[in-house]
Amino acid sequence: MKLFHEYRNPSLAVDLVVFGYHDNTLSVLLLNRKEEPFKDCWTLPGGFLQMEETFLDTCSRILQTKLGMNEVFLEQLYSFDDPGRDPRGRVIAVGYYALINPAKFKIVAGSMANDVKWFNVRKLPVLGFDHKYIFKAALQRLKSKILYHPVGFELLDELFTITELHELYECILHTTLDRRNFRRKILDAEYVINTGMKREGLKNRHPELYRFNKHLKKNNFQINVPTES
Amino acid sequence: MKLFHEYRNPSLAVDLVVFGYHDNTLSVLLLNRKEEPFKDCWTLPGGFLQMEETFLDTCSRILQTKLGMNEVFLEQLYSFDDPGRDPRGRVIAVGYYALINPAKFKIVAGSMANDVKWFNVRKLPVLGFDHKYIFKAALQRLKSKILYHPVGFELLDELFTITELHELYECILHTTLDRRNFRRKILDAEYVINTGMKREGLKNRHPELYRFNKHLKKNNFQINVPTES
DNA sequence: ACAAAAGTGTTTAGTGTACACCCATGT
DNA sequence: ACATGGGTGTACACTAAACACTTTTGT
Known part of the structure; x- marks a missing residue:
């Protein structure tokens, strides 16, 4: 050889x-x-x-x-x-x-x-x-x-709010997504864990802080983008 | 340089x-x-x-x-x-x-x-x-x-029946797909054109022959595979 | 008290799934 | 007439989309 x-x-x-x-x-x-x-x-x-x-x-x-x-x-x-x-x-x-x-x-x-x-x-x-x-x-x-796939977490801090994750998605996809439906999908998929902590010092209601759930086997969420016409 | x-x-x-x-x-x-x-x-x-x-x-x-x-x-x-x-x-x-x-x-x-x-x-x-x-x-x-995506056509003859396309999908995906729902999806997506001809010489009813519709812009079909558990 | 953002719930339309049924053909 | 596969229709369950409402905070 x-x-x-x-x-x-x-x-x-x-x-x-x-x-x-x-x-x-x-x-x-x-x-x-x-x-x-x-x-x-x-x-x-x-x-x-x-x-x-x-x-x-x-x-x-x-x-x-x-x-x-x-x-x-x-x-x-x-x-x-x-x-x-x-x-x-x-x-x-x-x-x-x-x-x-x-x-x-x-x-x-x-x-x-x-x-x-x-x-x-x-x-x-x-x-x-x-x-x-x-x-x-x-x-x-x-x-x-x-x-x-839950890749958004790579771009965020370790602790983040659902709204921050939502804004990240809108930014990357360059579109708008219904805030409430987005929240439900992410939570139902259990890709995030509520830490019980809240982000302090904001003008309005203090949102809950989440952490990425690394130990989840199945991909069971799908975000749909509005079809543009 | x-x-x-x-x-x-x-x-x-x-x-x-x-x-x-x-x-x-x-x-x-x-x-x-x-x-x-x-x-x-x-x-x-x-x-x-x-x-x-x-x-x-x-x-x-x-x-x-x-x-x-x-x-x-x-x-x-x-x-x-x-x-x-x-x-x-x-x-x-x-x-x-x-x-x-x-x-x-x-x-x-x-x-x-x-x-x-x-x-x-x-x-x-x-x-x-x-x-x-x-x-x-x-x-x-x-x-x-x-x-x-309509890639199955690359593997078939130029003229084919819906059943043949259906069998190809089941074979590649290694699962079963409902015959009638599959047919509807493929036809609704307009990825195939009915040629009017029929496959002759079979034992049973002679199925219609289709041809791939190459001139279709949008991907508008999705086949779902049953989730195995 | 008000504004603004966070969080929760509900109604509705649409889609996919699981079927049942009829049709055409060869034996 | 029957068996076999082809073709069509429909009822139901489920999901996603659209939306209203309540809660919490700072000013």
Whole structure:
């Protein structure tokens, strides 16, 4: 049995769509590149797969070195193979998306970037490479995922109110959802546990604080989005 | 701006899960390998990405040379990155699945394989590499996809009866679905067009023949599977 | 007392499910 | 005439949507 020698292989990059939620806004982290190609352009954070790394290893390395983050929700999106997607040569990109709570991290621009900034997902600048399409795939995936799976908690604080969760859903789905029906669905599904505590110091009635119920086997909720016409 | 030179990069393979449906059975195409590694083992058909190819180019080349097929439904599944998945060295695999009508192709074993055979998806042999997991991902994707999207037609003849479509769904989902409710859903969604013709020469009443309605914009059907408990 | 947001309940329309029944064909 | 599968209709249960109302807090 022959081992491989080095044939000509495409390079393999991992590109990250890092979502954060703050002040009723869903944002993505973008880097401003210091070097060609796409110097001074905004792009998704990314990096090349090292020989001994798994994709998740590469994700962690990027998150750590370029953004100063660790231990976040990550999921593979899709692999992008347009031969012209990188002017430096043939590069395949594996897209991942991450969900983080911006309050937990102080983002830092690594040595490769002029700047790192959160951008409202509805007000993105022009992106380098094919990152526009990777981003679109990520947002679409997040929108679908949140309808059936309890991923919203990754974006919120450990304790949150139903209203905060409701606002998060409306923000991500970019639509309105009936407050009372939403509450019932979430509670019936038992994806949240009432802590008995209340959020103090608000102008009006103090809402109850909930915590994510991690130990629940079945996916038994579904949020429906109004059909637009 | 520097161009790339050859860093050490993993090899990139494309592995195919080719589904076919015949005689009320959903099958997958497997190759019996002539060479190490996994000599004489059954594996998914696959091949290495050439420098100038897209993933779909590679898929077509594999389908053409190893199986004698062309022009089939293809969709990307997932990328598999376990560093130990190929004993020859670091190989990333991009999984695709294909839906074909076995009646339309005469499969041929390419020079690399001892044999090519259809296997019932519920009675698979042990597979080489990590192909068991690629297959599992494919079957799961097909099961989900068929609930919301009209992909079943790729597996059937151009003209088919509602009963044939119904049996296909039961076979893929591995469950029973009420015959009459299934019919209504499919017809209401207008995914099929009644041709006016009938299937002749059967023992009983001659069922009407339908054709897939390719020119339909919206996905407006959903098949529900009974919840098992 | 009032405003504003949180929390609870109810009515109604629509949809999916489980059936029963008739129809067409070959033996 | 009967068996067998194809085609049509309907009653019921269940769910989701729309909405009204009460409660709690700060001013």
